[in-house]
Amino acid sequence: MSVTNSDIKNYTAVEHLKLSMEIWPNMPWGRLEICGPAWNSWGDKPLAWCIERSAELGYEGFDVLFPKLQEIRPHEYDQQRADIKKAMDKTGLVFASIGCHTSFVTPRYFDRDSGIAKFKRAIDMAEDLGAEVVTTLIGDGYYDPPLYNLMTRKEAWRQVTEAVIEVADYARPKGIDVAIELIQGTIINSIEALLKLFELVDRDNVYTCVDVGTFYTTVKPKMPIPDAIYAIGDRIRSVHVKDEVGFPNIMQSQHVWFGGGFVDFREMAAALKSVGYEGYSAVEWEAWQAGGLFGVGEPSGIGLADFDRVAEEAREYLLEEGWD
Numbered sequence: 001m002s003v004t005n006s007d008i009k010n011y012t013a014v015e016h017l018k019l020s021m022e023i024w025p026n027m028p029w030g031r032l033e034i035c036g037p038a039w040n041s042w043g044d045k046p047l048a049w050c051i052e053r054s055a056e057l058g059y060e061g062f063d064v065l066f067p068k069l070q071e072i073r074p075h076e077y078d079q080q081r082a083d084i085k086k087a088m089d090k091t092g093l094v095f096a097s098i099g100c101h102t103s104f105v106t107p108r109y110f111d112r113d114s115g116i117a118k119f120k121r122a123i124d125m126a127e128d129l130g131a132e133v134v135t136t137l138i139g140d141g142y143y144d145p146p147l148y149n150l151m152t153r154k155e156a157w158r159q160v161t162e163a164v165i166e167v168a169d170y171a172r173p174k175g176i177d178v179a180i181e182l183i184q185g186t187i188i189n190s191i192e193a194l195l196k197l198f199e200l201v202d203r204d205n206v207y208t209c210v211d212v213g214t215f216y217t218t219v220k221p222k223m224p225i226p227d228a229i230y231a232i233g234d235r236i237r238s239v240h241v242k243d244e245v246g247f248p249n250i251m252q253s254q255h256v257w258f259g260g261g262f263v264d265f266r267e268m269a270a271a272l273k274s275v276g277y278e279g280y281s282a283v284e285w286e287a288w289q290a291g292g293l294f295g296v297g298e299p300s301g302i303g304l305a306d307f308d309r310v311a312e313e314a315r316e317y318l319l320e321e322g323w324d
Contacts, residue, residue, distance in 0.1 A: 179237040243265075265323065
């Protein structure tokens with residue numbers, strides 16, 4: 001399948017991009033070495049507190065990493081659910097998405113079964129708490145980690161297609177959309193691969209999440225960013241806004257402070273506006289996790305963990321760069 005702009009799409013441009021704040025727990029990926037036992041200043045705060053703080057700092061919505069919701073103990077869930085709903089009503093903030101990165105491609109069938117079950121739990125929680133979409137990248141890699149040593153490309157495509165169909169069919173009657181994140185190292189690492197997935201899955205509640213950093217490390221070497229956004233404009237359901245440096249694989253890409261990496265934020269904002277993107281753009285700050293030579297965070301090894309500053313200064317920067 002080739003990617004061209006030969007098919008004219010009837011996009012209606014928009015003038016405003018809605019910013020949301022992505023809320024993280026501490027140590028979001030467990031013992032994953034490239035992230036480390038990471039800490040941020042909002043990590044141990046109740047979700048309702050984070051929602052109110054995001055509103056105070058000017059955001060229109062919020063996104064939550066699924067581990068933040070998994071931390072809620074069963075006997076505390078009803079009260080926290082009530083607190084979350086109260087904070088949403090008080091602030092008017094929209095629960096834009098749940099990020100649930102999980103295993104859809106792996107030679108270990110039990111990991112894949114657990115990954116699909118985990119994603120379904122995130123869908124259930126999205127329905128219960130009022131989130132609009134659940135996003136995931138296609139773990140556990142293919143190019144990085146190099147699972148191609150253990151499985152064929154054909155098998156990887158079979159696994160991802162069947163997994164996405166299964167979770168999309170589970171989500172549809174609940175009114176939840178599924179967004180697949182194009183990400184380096186996975187089998188879905190190009191616009192061409194993403195369009196192929198849409199065709200194979202053929203579900204009207206399956207969309208994509210644009211990871212802005214990934215688009216500049218992984219997509220731009222193959223095609224111009226405006227062309228890439230044009231090709232998928234009617235399938236974009238969420239956007240993760242970050243800056244990034246490195247190569248198109250996981251181990252050699254790192255997150256840097258806004259303005260310090262490869263991303264042309266003005267170009268991306270203009271592209272999203274041109275295709276009429278009306279969803280939320282989440283400030284996704286990840287460089288508070290382990291950095292240096294063996295981490296995905298700040299290359300110097302010391303990343304900003306003060307999320308009050310992250311939320312305030314990232315929004316200020318993005319507004320200056322066209323994300324208004």
